Amino acid sequence: MTEESTFRLLADLDRIVHEPARLAIMAVLYTVESADFLYLLHSTGLTKGNLSSHLMRLEEAGYVSIQKSFRGKVPQTLCSLTPAGREAFRAYRLRLQQAVDSLPM
Numbered sequence: 054m055t056e057e058s059t060f061r062l063l064a065d066l067d068r069i070v071h072e073p074a075r076l077a078i079m080a081v082l083y084t085v086e087s088a089d090f091l092y093l094l095h096s097t098g099l100t101k102g103n104l105s106s107h108l109m110r111l112e113e114a115g116y117v118s119i120q121k122s123f124r125g126k127v128p129q130t131l132c133s134l135t136p137a138g139r140e141a142f143r144a145y146r147l148r149l150q151q152a153v154d155s156l157p158m
Contacts, residue, residue: 062152069114070145074099074107079134079142082117087133108132116141 116138
């Protein structure tokens, strides 16, 4: 693979997924069926505000589904990857791996 094609692979990475906080959120959600807000908060190390804002961005992109409900009087936010989000994460991993594999040792 040429240097130019390696650069093209990197340049074409999904910018929504590529942002480190969103990548962490998607990596956690890729491994589970769904996760509540507190689980994501502890798993990613993000602040409540950062997690909330990145989840909204992922939801706007169609990558994450967010369901809000109450368990008794306690609010609960449950998040999961949509099929589009699962595919976007899979494609991101594949493209990044191809780019890394094409670099000289």
